[in-house]
Amino acid sequence: MMKRLNTLLLLFAILLLPNWAWADASWNFTSTPSTDEAALKADGTNWTYTTKNNRYANSKAIADAQLTANGQTLTVTSGLYFTATAKDAIRIDVNKRLGLNGAGIMVRIPNLTAGATVKVNFGSSSKGTERSLKLTNLSETTFSSSSNTGEDFSATVTADGDVTITTIGSVYLFSITVTENGGTAIGTKADIADHAVAFDSQTNQALITNSNGSLKYYNTADIAKIAIDEDTLYVRGSDWQDIYYTPKNVTFAKASGSNTNGNVNNEDGKVEITEAKGWLESAYVKFKRFGGYTLYHVYIKGGNFASYTRIDSMLVRSYGETYRADMVGLRAGSYDMKVVPVSKGKEIEANANEATAMAVQNYDRSGFAHLNNKGVGAYNDNGTLKSDARIIYVTAQTAKTVTCDVKTGSKATNVTTCTGLQSIINAYQKGYETRPLDVRFIGLVEKDDLDAISSSSEGLQIKGKNAYSNLYITLEGIGDDATLRGFGLLVRNAANVELRNFAIMRCMDDCVSLDTDNKFIWVHHLDFFYGQKGSDADQAKGDGTTDIKDDSQYITVAYNHYFDSGKSSLCGMKSEAGPNYIDYHHNWFDHSDSRHPRVRTMSVHVWNNYYDGCAKYGVGATTGSSVFVERNYFRATKDPMLISQQGTDAKGNGTFSGETGGMIKSYGNVYADKGTSSNYTPITQNESATSFDCYEVASRDEQVPGSVKTLVGGTTYNNFDTNSSLMYTYNPDAATQVPAVVTGWTGAGRLGKGDFKWTFTSSDDSSYAINAALSEAIDKYQSKMVGISAE
The missing domain is CATH 2.160.20.10 (Single-stranded right-handed beta-helix, Pectin lyase-like)
Structure with a gap:
């Protein structure tokens, strides 16, 4: 169930319609997502596997519920509700069909609109023997077929509400399609969004968190409406709709933009100021060479300067036909800067110009x-x-x-x-x-x-x-x-x-x-x-x-800002006498490879960092360290968290030279590629009680129990982060906001992202080779x- 609609930034109206019932969608049972197959394979309690038919069958009765495995809703049937009183009644034949084995098995399609069309492709499980489906709230009361390869049957929804399909005998289901008023099915099956786009920190976007924790992005300019009906979320454009069944939440991220210019009036006969901005405890102006003048005095006013005060001449630099003056050491506030040309030691005030209202912020x-x-x-x-x-x-x-x-x-x-x-x-x-x-x-x-x-x-x-x-x-x-x-x-x-x-x-x-x-x-x-x-x-x-x-x-x-660094940060040796205390926050690990950080012995807080295409691993914990990994954003990052000699690290040859483990506490992190590859999903204590990549907590203040120890070394987490005498005060951003914050105007790296610009491509995501062009x-x-x- 959707517990809440988490809106961090209201970019447009969200309509909450309790009886909203436009629901075009389709389900294709002949294609089983790999994530579903993995979940079924991992859930021997609720599903029984038969090798001969490559089939998973329910082991327990199901009462008007969606199909789940290993704690997650199955994508292939998501949004459909099943009732089956016996085991082996629902059979998922991988990449082939959905079998309903026996009479009285019911499939419910919720919240349909009168006039919509329901098309069912099904067949008899016994070739040549006619089998039927009993229908409610449709223009037909039954569908019947003797083919075991599937036939299409269609009927119209007679009233707003649910439609049910109940077996009279064993059948094979191949697909179900719902279209509005006889039109083309433009929706998508649950949690697979046809109209989602790539993440873009430079664009206002809506972020949908699926039931399995994966993310889908929509540019807000493309969305006409977002609506919620109980546990279903509808994202609608001008001529399309995507449907999410039981998503966790929807949030909004504002584009990471540049600070607006100060106010400038470039009149004739005055120095032309081309750019004027405030940044972090600094402000600057850019201006063109005026006439034949090569010397300029620049003044600042505001904040800690009650009247115009001349800045040091070393802060005014020539770039040929343009000049730039930066002033540092400013408290937060609004500032004005004035540029005055100088000739033969005298200021030419008549040709001076000023920029006003430049907003300066404090460093974090x-x-x-x-x-x-x-x-x-x-x-x-x-x-x-x-x-x-x-x-x-x-x-x-x-x-x-x-x-x-x-x-x-x-x-x-x-x-x-x-x-x-x-x-x-x-x-x-x-x-x-x-x-x-x-x-x-x-x-x-x-x-x-x-x-x-x-x-x-x-x-x-x-x-x-x-x-x-x-x-x-x-x-x-x-x-x-x-x-x-x-x-x-x-x-x-x-x-x-x-x-x-x-x-x-x-x-x-x-x-x-x-x-x-x-x-x-x-x-x-x-x-x-x-x-x-x-x-x-x-x-x-x-x-x-x-x-x-x-x-x-x-x-x-x-x-x-780490540009394709090979080893970003080693944190600790084996000789430290105490836990020490280190934190990493709001860093942009831009296609860097490993050690973000690699921690020994230390107590380390890793929060609000943007892991952007990291080819080897994210955070590594060894040698009795305690690492709190909080509200980071992992995109295309192989192995976001590793503990030495357990979990994912134990599956290969090991990453950390045989060192003993350290403990990682994880909270509120986002894995943008979750469900795409096993590399992007860490193993938590919920999947393995002893051999995990991180201990996932439900709240930031939850402590890791003393009984939880590293598999190799037997060390525990010291819970430094919940000890008020050891921790600092901070206000973390939601993980979904981290890319926009980190890549934004006051984010990671030098002022204005520096004069050296470099943009990596998706081909760099998995590569840890030197980028020859960058080099x-x-x-x-x-x-x-x-x-x-x-x-």
Whole structure:
């Protein structure tokens, strides 16, 4: 029964019509869906199989109910109600017919409209012997046939309501078709939608969750009406109708759109502003070169700026005939920006122009990195820069020459002017400097542009003096094109470090390695691309992407875009002393292959991530870890969840090098391809009490019993997620909304989805080979930035 109509976003009126009875549909009993056959095979209690006839027969009486097997409604007969008092009365001959064995077996077709036509193709189970069907609410009272190969018989519904067909002797049913007023049957049999479309996060869509958990999508522009009659859902277009019997719910997803432009009035004689938008704690304007001017001052007003305040000149960049200015460090609110051309040191106010009403939002500060902790990195929680923070701007031209005074001793006079990015960060390792540092990357920065790298394996190193040293460092990109290529980042012995809004290409080993004694690290809104090829066979795309290990704790990895990563995130080694606490949320695993994440020992919350064409597996749990996998969206993802040496993992050679198992708690996840392939449906404790992929709970706050243990290792789930003293506050999106949120304007990856765009095709869904075209594009990428519009 449909318990509720769950509408997250009301896009149009939904009509609830309790006596609505237009129901064109058809049932073809000569074709048995593979999902039905699998369910019948798994249900030895209610169905008996005969090899000779490839037949499943009911083992128990059925009283006016739909046919089910292994807890799910059979698609081939869904929507029809059967009554049979004896066993072996209903016979499903796979891909051949439906046998009704004996007299008094009734089939009920509910809620038909007067004037509709019912056509039944049936025959006698004994060739040459006439057998009949008794009919109610039809213009004919009986159909009779002596053929055992099937004949068509038709009659008209005489009154609104149910139609019943009752056997007088044993018969074979081949099909039933219902058409409205003699027309063509334009509906479909239950849960198989002819007019459903592919998922599209860029379009407003209705999402129907079937009784078996699979999803069907409809563009709302194509729908004329949705109606519900008891447990039946009707989706109707201008000249078609699809019918769902006992669906779970219907929801609506709004298209992931771009934020609207600010208000701009481009008058003659003024700088032409071509784009003006607010984003997350930032806003920007794009404008055309005006006259012969090459220098512009840009001002901002709103939020924490009561009047127009000039932004740093490094934030205004030239792209040839166009310019762009970004302002960061903004609290949520409405902002205006003004562009003023400058000639010979004087502002030409008469030619200035402004953009107004740009909406700025705060970053989502959910996650363990923010639990009982304020101001990760150089920024306050409201988005503004901390009052004593220093800013350094790093470009390809300044990475070796940028300077910063850093306190390097206990005395007030122990201040060193450090030159070069790595040298400045290294000075913080001495442990005397307490002022936050904001490193702002502009454009493309290559490994050879740096003054040095302190990690020979990773690249740029951020390291504290001792374990968990508070550094309050933010590394961020300006605009949509900040990119690091040829190196990655190693964070060690550090606390309160933030990485945001830049891309990493061709890292040396890992894009980001949080290795050894880190705490309160926030990795968000980054774009991750292929690394350098390693020596091992599984390192063709680089070694790792975001690895977290060796007692790194209270880490949040959120809103990142993984482009075909080979190994997305290793989380934990075997040496951790405690459960630590890590979370991954709102990441876009865009055709990445595995480790989303691969967890050892840690307590990890994996929520609201978009698994989009992941070829090997989703989440992996080993070595006594506890992983809560909540409200994620899995599309074309092979093996969404795996526990080492049990469930799906135990069916093959094993995925996790023989490690013992960890425990996965699952709640509210969506498997968009459920029913399409066994790869897309995890095994829960409901299918196997001991060898499962995840323990599925009915509510988010349900605990996993202590009696539930991993098959290998015998470890239990620690229920960290239901302990209010351990968990943070968060507001998860419904899983059906995740793709739109993650791919939307403020979703995963850099501002505006970055300047490097790449769209995968369906052929990439099951491939874990390197995408040669993507690889070439990464190597050929060049920034379009010409320079800084500075004095």
